[in-house]
Amino acid sequence: MDTSRSYLEPSSFSKKLAATIIIVYTVITLIPISWMVMTSFKNVNSAISYPPEVLFEPSLEGYVNLFTNRSRQSQEYLDSLPAPETWYEELVRSREMVITGPSKFLGRYSNSMIIGFGSTFASVFLGALAAYAFSRFRVPLKDDLLFFILSTRMFPPIAVAVPIFIMYRKLGLGDTHLGMIILYTVVNLSLAVWLLKGFMDEIPKEYEEAAMIDGYSRLQAFFKVVLPQAMTGIAATAIFCMIFSWNEYAFAVLLTQFNAQTAPPFIPTIIGEGGLDWPAIGAGTTLFLLPVMIFTIILRKHLLRGITFGAVRK
């Protein structure tokens, strides 16, 4: 019998098995994502060629198309123009087109940013305050209220799409940033309250008491002592909220058209000549992935600690 290792440690076979499963799973998950990234670097023809091309000559056409509006021109007109000044003008000219202006993508993308980060901030901020109150104070009907808050997540949000649509039209909140921030915040808030309450419960109340003795009011103690210690929970909650509001499609389609339209309903509508412009859609989706990816990587350390929180006493 092998006595060199502790009984608590898994055997090398089970470690290898676990590693294999993780690798296989990772590869399967990455296939569509890498296909999307590849598509973004193809040109229109190779993107839809059959059989699909795995090896291809990379091109930035998709990205150029994503950010610009173009129109096809006759060869004589193109010849009459001065030489292209930038690499992307040259690329567009080679396709016998000229750039007529920037596309709507950047605007949609910044709408996504404003609404995504705005609602994440609002959910976490309000959620933290509510969670703190539920955790520390004697709130009448506390358990019922908490259940009521959770019950808002028991049906798919889209089930209330019609009343929300009518309500938003009456209130003038349709197609506004504020309207979308409020909507996503409302959906995320129940999750935020429940997640954060767990974290707040774990923070000993002596810390705030010490701060109050040290001359701080309860609210100051909350910001200076409780919040920094709840960072793990806040990071985990923020990521969940961000992922939801960043990816949300159904309400965005329903409630936004111009002003506040986010990237998800916009990207699939990018139309090139004679059909959907797949490289541009690929480019848009790739760029769309980045913020959540970066956000998650930055908060990764907290997230991991957040998920396993409470498993081991500090």
Added chain:
Amino acid sequence: MSKIKIVNLQKSFGDFTAVKNSNLTINDKEFFVLLGPSGCGKTTTLRMIAGLELPTSGEIYLGDEEVGMLRASERDIAFVFQLFALYPHMNVKNNLSFPLKMQGYSRSEIKTRVEEAAKLLRIDHILNSNISSLSGGDRQRVALGRALVRRPKAFLMDEPLGTLDAEFRELMCLELKKLHINIGATTVYVTHDQLEAMSLADRIAVMDGGEILQADEPSVIYNKPATKFVASFIGSPGMNFISIDQGISNEQSTLNIEGTNFNIPKQYEISKGKKNSFGIRPENLSLTNEGGLKGSVFGVEYLGSRKIVTVKTNFGEIKVKTDISTSVKINENVQVKPSNDNIIIFDGETDKSLKSEFMN
């Protein structure tokens, strides 16, 4: 520094009364210990003085000001928590300067005060350390430092040595005492450990069931306990009690137990009923061959310089602290006799000690 006075203080949580109608005066610069078993209301009393709990009724004076209903932040007191409650996201220096920042001191003033406190507590070499890297003793010192940088009106401490191991606790006990002599701050200290209380306190209040049973100097609490509870709680082991089925009359000076006459201090009070008890500390008893209560040796504990012999008698187990040279065997028949007149009679109905020549 100020004196602290609590008047008719009461605290109820729903149906449960944690502190009953308590009155106390803690003098300026005094080291005052609230002592009692867990759940006796000592921590609740302390938290009310701190402003972490609001009293149900009664008044609390800090100096001449009535502070009962003020917030903790408005009272100018410092509190040392059992688990220290040092802010884990700040280093030692920031923990120490945290209370000063709120009071709007200048940067240089804060620096001077923090360094001063750090030097006093010998933590000046770890000012830039993280809290999580500190040992229990250093955490304790930082917690004390955070309390004293502000020079508050009073220090309140809730079992601050409770989490330290025995050896270190003794050391910190000594340090605390020194620190107290050094800065002369009014201190209210809560503990369930009577040895800690005895060694630290100028005066002790013994609490049980939400009531203050006795508040006095350690020697008085030990030698002249006001109630049977105080007598049994203080001392290690506690006082021996022998139930007697006879009333006590004024001027009585002997007591007949099992046919033997024992001299007792002249009594100045008449007992209310006929069921009383006779209390005597283990060190005031000796083992003899005749003229005492008959029993057999049940157990012997060696304490180094002394030994404690437990004798099984018709009145239950009686503990006797004897000289180390006394040799007894288990099951040996012995007799137990008072060696002096430090004897207290407790009234069976009120559990209070009766007045006597000794208890004067």
